[in-house]
Structure formats: C-alpha cells, structure tokens
Ligand SMILES: Nc1ncnc2c1ncn2[C@@H]1O[C@H](COP(=O)(O)OP(=O)(O)O)[C@@H](O)[C@H]1O
C-alpha cells in the first residue's frame with residue numbers, strides 16, 4: 141500500500157428512474173420497442189459513468205399495470221448490474237398510474253426509499269412512459285408527488301404512445317417541451333433512447349451550456365438539450381410547444 | 384439541410400479551406416457537441432472533428448469567429464489539442480472544427496478520479512502535475528484564459544505523466560468571455576457566487592482543485608459539512624460559493640474529512656504523504672482569504688517551484704522500500720518509520736519559493752536545479768551513498784566549481800562524484816549556487 145494505491149470513492153448518486161406503462165395495450169410491438177430501447181440505453185449509461193467523476197448514475201425501473209412493480213427491487217442498481225440481469229418486460233393489465241405515482245413518492249425518500257447514499261444524491265431523472273388513460277385516480281398520486289422535494293428538483297420527461305393522455309404527462313413533467321409523442325413503434329424505440337440518454341447526460345454532468353439561468357430547474361435544462369439535439373423530434377403538442 | 388445536428392458515418396463535410404473530410408465513427412459526446420473520427424479525403428489522414436449542437440449558441444457566428452481567431456494565434460504549447468481548421472460556415476447550419484486525435488496511451492483524468500486508471504509511479508504523478516502547470520503557464524503567457532477548467536479536459540499517460548489538454552474551444556483572450564461559467568465543483572467561488580466572470584485568477588483556483596485531486600482524488604472542499612443527502616444547486620452554491628471551507632483548513636476543522644469507507648479516504652491517506660511545503664501550498668490555495676476574498680492564490684510559477692521541490696524529494700524508505708516524499712530539514716514519517724536526511728542542498732529561492740533537495744540515496748537533481756531552466760526531465764545530478772558518506776554525481780554537461788569551508792576549491796567534471804561536506808558551496812554555472820546544509 142502506497143500513495144498510488146487509491147481506493148474507489150463513492151461519487152454522488154444520480155438516480156435515473158423509469159416509470160413504464162406495461163398495460164395490455166402495450167402488448168406486441170410497443171413493449172418490444174420499450175425492451176430494446178432500455179437494453180440499448182444501458183451501455184450508454186455505463187459509458188457515461190466511466191467518464192464522470194462527479195456523479196454515478198443508478199437506475200430504477202418500475203412497471204405499472206394492475207399495480208406498481210419495481211423491477212429493480214428495493215434499491216437503485218448500477219447500469220452494469222441491470223444489464224446483466226435484464227429480462228424483457230411483458231405487457232398485460234390496466235394503467236394504474238396513480239399507484240405508480242404513489243409508489244414513486246414513497247421511494248423518493250432518504251429515510252425509507254432510494255435516496256439514502258452516504259455521498260449524497262443529485263436531482264434525479266424521472267422518465268414516464270404511457271400509452272393510455274390512467275385507470276385509477278392518478279391525481280391523488282400526483283398530488284402526493286408534487287409535495288416531494290426530490291420530485292420538485294427532478295428532471296422530468298415523458299413519452300406518450302398511441303392513445304396516451306398527454307395532458308396527464310404534461311402535468312407530471314410540468315413542462316410541455318419535455319413530453320414527446322409518437323404512434324410508431326420504431327420511433328418509440330428511438331425516442332425512448334434519445335430522451336433517456338439526453339436527460340441522463342444533463343442530470344449527471346450538469347449542463348455547462350451557456351445561459352444556465354434557472355438553478356434547480358432541471359426539467360428546463362433537459363428541455364433545452366432536447367431542443368438543441370433532437371432537431372427532428374417534435375414535442376407531443378407542437379402547437380403550444382413554442383417551436 | 385446538408386449538415387444536421389448529428390453526422391452520419393460516411394458523411395462528407397467541407398472545411399473552410401475547401402478540403403473535405405469524411406466521417407469514420409464517433410469518438411465521444413459531450414454537452415456541447417459530438418466528436419467524430421474523420422478522414423481527410425485528399426491525404427487519408429485521420430483527425431477528430433468536434434461538431435456542435437449549434438442551437439446552444441446565442442450567437443453562433445461570433446463563436447465561429449472566436450475559433451477562427453484561436454486557430455490563427457495557434458496553440459500555447461504542444462500539450463494543447465488545439466483547433467486546427469474550421470468547417471465551412473453555412474448560415475443556419477451546424478459547424479465544427481478539426482483537431483488531432485488523442486493518441487493511444489492517454490487516459491481521461493476522469494478515469495483517474497474514478498480509480499479506473501492509476502499512475503504507474505510517484506514520479507509520473509508528479510510529472511503530470513508539472514506538465515499541467517507548465518501548460519497553463521504557457522496559456523496565460525499567451526494572454527489566454529481557459530474559463531472551463533475541469534477534469535474532463537485532461538488526458539494523461541499514467542506511465543509517464545505526459546498531459547494533453549483537450550476541449551480548448553472556450554479558451555478566450557484576456558478580458559473576453561466565452562459565455563461558459565464552467566463546471567460545478569471546479570468553478571472559482573466568486574464565479575459560483577455570481578461576483579465575477581471567469582478569468583486568469585479563477586483559472587488559478589480551478590488549477591489548484593485539479594492539482595489537489597490529481598494527488599488526492601477527493602475534492603478539497605468536500606468533507607463533513609458537505610455531507611448532505613440532497614446535493615441540489617442550492618447546496619452547491621453554498622459549499623462551493625458562499626461558504627466554502629477546505630477539508631484541511633488550518634483554523635477550522637468543521638469540514639474535516641469523514642472517516643466512512645468510500646468517502647474522503649484518499650485525501651486522508653495522501654495528506655499524510657505530503658511534505659509540509661505542499662500542505663502549506665494547498666492550505667494557502669484554499670484558505671478563506673483565497674476562497675472568500677480572492678487573495679493569495681498561487682501563480683503557476685509558484686506551483687512549478689513547489690512541485691520541483693516535491694519531485695526532488697522522491698526517495699525510497701530504507702525500511703520498507705516504499706516511495707515517499709522526504710522532507711529536507713525535518714523528520715518524515717513513513718508508516719511507523721521515521722526518516723531524516725543528514726542534510727540538504729539549499730539553492731537560492733525562486734520566485735520566493737524555497738528550493739531544496741534532501742541529501743539521501745537516489746535523490747535526483749534536474750536541469751531545472753543546475754541551469755535555472757524549466758526542464759524537469761533531464762537528470763543533472765544524483766545523490767549516491769556509501770557507508771558513512773554521501774556523494775553528488777555530476778550527470779550534467781557542465782563542470783562544477785566547489786568552494787570548501789576551509790576556502791579551498793575543487794572542480795568536478797561531468798561524470799565525477801563530489802563528496803558532500805557540510806557548508807560546501809557548489810557553483811553549477813549560470814549563477815546557480817547551492818550550499819550543503821547539515822541537519
Ligand atoms: N481530440 C480527441 N480525440 C479523441 N477523442 C476526443 C477528442 N476530443 C474529444 N473526444 C471525446 O469526446 C468526448 C466529448 O468531447 P468534449 O469536447 O469534452 O465535449 P463537451 O466539451 O461538449 O463536453 C470526450 O469525452 C472524449 O471522449
């Protein structure tokens with residue numbers, strides 16, 4: 141042991157949390173697109189982690205249908221571990237988005253959730269995907285979430301597919317420009333990949349783009365990155381997207 | 384649109400001078416753009432192309448002109464991967480610049496901080512620090528400042544300590560602004576507080592952070608006090624702007640390192656190895672006066688002299704064989720081994736920094752010591768040990784003139800060995816004189 145034998149230090153955590161609608165209507169090509177998108181995103185997150193000395197991305201994946209189910213268990217996992225253990229998601233059941241919000245709120249907590257980390261945690265990415273109308277009282281869950289400080293500072297993004305209710309998604313993100321929509325499974329795969337990677341990069345590196353006037357408004361930072369990098373992608377509602 | 388946000392494989396891009404390059408593959412991606420490997424269509428030479436997300440710029444034409452200026456002035460030193468050519472300007476479209484590809488063997492400094500890569504020797508680690516300081520001296524001498532100095536900008540060869548500085552697009556001339564304020568945790572506190580725009584003096588703060596982390600991995604301002612669960616921008620502003628406190632502050636231990644596995648362990652270990660003059664340099668760099676009042680930051684030349692003293696203090700512990708930094712004039716503790724040299728060579732101070740070399744087996748003097756140059760690689764002399772005595776072998780190309788305490792003088796030609804006696808004065812030529820001081 142000498143001065144060259146450094147030990148790995150715990151970086152700050154940058155949680156990247158996916159809430160994925162796995163209701164019956166996602167069955168077939170759409171859920172296939174989700175699965176291959178997530179598989180494609182994980183190596184990118186691994187690469188981001190190796191080059192980032194400030195923050196370490198940890199991933200949480202929740203699927204919601206009849207209820208909310210954390211695929212990644214009680215703690216956030218490294219993209220490496222998730223890649224090694226990844227099993228394709230199946231789609232069946234309802235769209236209990238309210239329950240998803242309720243469960244997310246519970247987990248966005250230091251004392252009894254995901255956010256307990258000795259080296260602290262930066263603002264998370266919250267990524268919501270849905271293809272339909274919530275089948276439960278989404279508002280009750282969302283109201284709980286809106287009081288959560290982690291939710292408040294999070295970079296919130298959403299993708300609507302097919303018959304999704306994009307108003308609900310916009311209410312979740314609080315920003316029209318970070319809600320994108322598509323009706324095509326191939327576009328869905330590309331869109332998930334693009335949005336997940338862009339938002340993870342912004343959240344984990346902090347954007348050093350000029351004119352970073354809004355501290356702690358990480359959703360705005362992501363929306364700028366999406367606009368700057370996503371030329372071809374239109375927000376779900378281009379008419380009020382300000383493009 | 385001919386040139387889109389992202390380029391495709393095999394896409395051809397026209398440069399400002401009319402030559403063309405073709406995209407081979409992607410080398411990396413950052414916040415401001417994507418870096419591609421490209422090939423010149425005429426010569427086949429491979430280069431890197433940084434391709435911007437153009438809509439990030441409020442005034443892209445101005446940034447393009449700024450790059451044009453920097454290309455014209457040229458790189459401050461060979462350590463800079465400097466922009467070489469711009470792509471052709473087309474209104475409303477993206478653009479980029481050509482630079483050299485970082486060669487094999489160099490690893491991103493971020494990987495050292497993540498302990499994916501380690502230095503192969505103590506000398507390589509100190510060389511890396513010297514190379515970084517030398518590069519920034521050259522940059523500032525050319526009238527530039529860096530503005531966005533952070534760990535993502537350096538690539539280092541772990542075996543030699545050679546350094547390449549990339550991402551030079553935000554470098555601006557004195558008094559100009561790139562519009563970039565820098566990366567959190569590397570920005571000077573006065574920039575974080577919103578009092579100042581980046582300049583030469585804020586670069587010097589960032590340089591001290593880089594040097595500290597190069598040796599100690601951990602961040603100099605992250606300790607007990609910054610150990611909070613939610614590190615939002617509000618806290619960043621407090622810890623790195625309004626209430627910054629060095630983890631080894633001389634007068635205030637309220638932000639001391641936390642003894643938890645995985646937190647600040649490297650800083651605690653490295654601090655024990657640092658000789659007193661390096662501890663003092665960091666304590667001054669991160670004093671409240673520096674952090675709050677923007678005073679007393681070390682200049683590149685100061686660091687250079689301190690790091691040379693450090694390099695010449697590298698010896699092996701005679702008891703355990705481990706490489707250590709040996710103090711010249713006091714005891715050094717290696718684990719439980721106490722080591723004190725019989726004396727040291729004392730040179731004239733340089734820019735008010737002491738220049739000493741401990742008289743200890745295998746300690747090395749460089750051209751820096753004997754000719755007053757900034758050459759920290761060329762060996763000029765080595766200290767030899769025989770039972771009961773020490774000698775100084777002349778490995779330089781000059782003859783030395785030695786005055787003994789009794790007034791007699793001797794000369795030592797290249798290849799000869801001078802027996803070191805107390806109070807002898809060694810004249811190396813070039814007006815450089817060292818005295819042998821006994822402890
Ligand atoms: N000259 C180069 N040679 C090889 N790879 C490079 C070169 N320049 C940049 N890269 C790669 O591209 C990545 C992003 O480049 P960088 O200029 O740091 O982006 P940004 O400043 O937008 O964050 C770097 O991390 C590195 O992996």
Ligand SMILES: [Zn+2]
Pocket residue numbers: 700701702703704705717718720
């Ligand atoms: Zn020892």
